Amino acid sequence: MKKENTIQVIELFAGVGGFRVGLENANKDLFKVTWANQWEPSKKAQEAFECYTRNFTEGQHVNEDIADVPDEVFEQVEPDLIVGGFPCQDYSVARSLNGEKGIQGKKGVLFWQIERVIEKTHPKFVLLENVDRLLKSPSSQRGRDFAVMLATFRNLNYTVEWRVINAAEYGFAQRRRRVFIFAYKNGIAFDQRQKKLDAKDIVFKEGFFAKPFPVSEEPFKNREASDYIPVDRVEISDNFSFNFHNAGVMREGKIYTAHVQPDLIDPTPxxxxxxxxxxxxxxxxxxxxxxxxxxxxxxxxxxxxxxxxxxxxxxxxxxxxxxxxxxxxxxxxxxxxxxxxxxxxxxxxxxxxxxxxxxxxxxxxxxxxxxxxxxxxxxxxxxxxxALVVGLIEIMGKRIEEIDSVENDSEEVVQIGFSL
Incomplete structure (x- = not known):
């Protein structure tokens, strides 16, 4: 049962709890991790999970392969937010022999488990982290894997923003560059506000990342691009390639992406x-x-x-x-x-x-x-x-708190698409 005035969280691939630490540092009373999963398949000793359970006592903590967790478990959870850092893998897909779902992902690809959890829980927000090479993989078909992910979110009725962030460029002590992916459900109040904005304004001024991690106002060396993602994920897997820059937005298959330059903050030595x-x-x-x-x-x-x-x-x-x-x-x-x-x-x-x-x-x-x-x-x-730099997640947690409050707005819902 969801508690009022909280943001219920599922933490996938939790490791030692970096997402949870960052969110609780942002607002421990607001963010409540009710279900978390950590499983290291190659190790007999599950030391990361043991560390997680030593440091966190509230919520249900599950130490098993997420693929083995039944759908019914997720159907009983009511998250507002799903978070997780997942490995960069091969996201090629193919048609299944019997036509079920139309595609068949390679066994062990953990992003398909993220898709499954979203399908069963329908959270308002999803926040993921990965290595920045995800945007360019595979080298033989640049951008294919990320396009498959974006198409997945589109099919699930979400809008997506992404941003590559180097923690040191925003004041932290490590030059750690990672891509962060924020998806929000189409139709919620925050989404309706974003629909009124031009895609470029989202990326450079008003988006989820642009507000707390400011950037220069124009693309670096005019590097920006637009495109549409094919409807069929199999077609994407077989034929689609695209040069995704370090920031962008996707709504209903429409992509706008640009190379942004951060407004630097002195790093911690x-x-x-x-x-x-x-x-x-x-x-x-x-x-x-x-x-x-x-x-x-x-x-x-x-x-x-x-x-x-x-x-x-x-x-x-x-x-x-x-x-x-x-x-x-x-x-x-x-x-x-x-x-x-x-x-x-x-x-x-x-x-x-x-x-x-x-x-x-x-x-x-x-x-x-x-x-x-x-x-x-x-x-x-x-x-x-x-692990990740938890200070970045703290900043993002405060941003989620800010935009979640939009849900209480009485502003009239108006359907306005953004231009490419």
């Missing part, structure tokens, strides 16, 4: 999230052997290699700084953080080089210190590499 030296365990400092290894890994390379068919070629790699600049925000953290590889952060403090600690990685994403305490260090790094 890496030095501001570091622990005091006395709090850093010796195990995080590099041995001489490890220093030499990282010097090689981060240095320039030109190595002759031989392919499986005997072809010789050169693998080339440019050099990078031997340590991370403490006066800049951190680079994008990966799941391999803390291991001996080129992408791991190495900081030098008082003449000593070391890894970031798990707590510092939590800070890079905006979590409380020791949010993942209780896990092995390797898993703490892995979970933070998978």
């Amino acid at each position: 890496l030095k501001d999230i570091l622990l005091d030296d006395e709090l850093v365990d010796d195990k995080f400092y590099l041995t001489k052997e490890a220093e030499e290894k990282f010097e090689y890994l981060r240095g320039p390379k030109k190595i002759e290699r031989t392919s499986a068919d005997g072809h010789k070629y050169f693998f080339s790699e440019g050099g990078m700084s031997p340590v991370d600049d403490l006066d800049k925000p951190g680079r994008t953290m990966l799941t391999s953080e803390g291991t001996v590889n080129r992408s791991t952060h190495i900081v030098e403090v008082n003449g000593r080089k070391r890894f970031l600690t798990p707590i510092e990685c939590e800070r890079l994403n905006g979590f409380e210190d020791d949010w993942t305490a209780g896990m092995r260090d390797r898993m703490r790094y892995f979970c933070m590499g998978n």
Whole structure:
């Protein structure tokens, strides 16, 4: 049963709860996560789920493959908002042999589970996160996968806005670039207001993302485009390609997209999230052997290699700084953080080089210190590499609170489409 004056939330692919942390930081009394799912199929120990249940006690928490959750479960939930970060996968589709639904997605594609949950629950809002290469995948048919997703939302009767956001460009401590997708149900009051706007105004001034994450008023180097998504998702999968820019809107299959430039906010430098030296365990400092290894890994390379068919070629790699600049925000953290590889952060403090600690990685994403305490260090790094910058979700949560209040408006509903 939905409680009055709350926004009921389903959190899919929850990880250690980044969406929930951000929403509760925005307004804990308003956002209520009533059902959450986290399942790591490749791991026996479900440490992310255990972390989630340690930190959150309210709501139903489910640790199983979402594909195995029956439809009836979702039919009993009444969410206003569905959130989730899901993997970038192959979204090609084909006609099923018996014609059911007209398409057949590849097994294991988690976006189809998002579609299923939306079909069963009909929330007002959906907020998703993914890597920014989603807009360009696959390389052989650029934009196909994202177009399939947009068509799915169109078929479900939603309008979609999207925006690639680099957290550091809006004041945070990590240069983490991700695409955020916000869908809202056609016909709600917020939708009616947006229908009165030109698509360009939505992207640059008045949209879900443009208000809290301001951008310059014109497309970068005039990079903008418009198009229509085919009705048939199979046709999209077989033939459609399109150059999606880093921001855009889709309504009823009509696309407007543009390359936007953020109005920059000074980022938080890496030095501001570091622990005091006395709090850093010796195990995080590099041995001489490890220093030499990282010097090689981060240095320039030109190595002759031989392919499986005997072809010789050169693998080339440019050099990078031997340590991370403490006066800049951190680079994008990966799941391999803390291991001996080129992408791991190495900081030098008082003449000593070391890894970031798990707590510092939590800070890079905006979590409380020791949010993942209780896990092995390797898993703490892995979970933070998978997580999002919760401060961005807090900002988006406040924006959702703002637009949800529009539902109480008595403004007359007027059907007005936007121009391409």
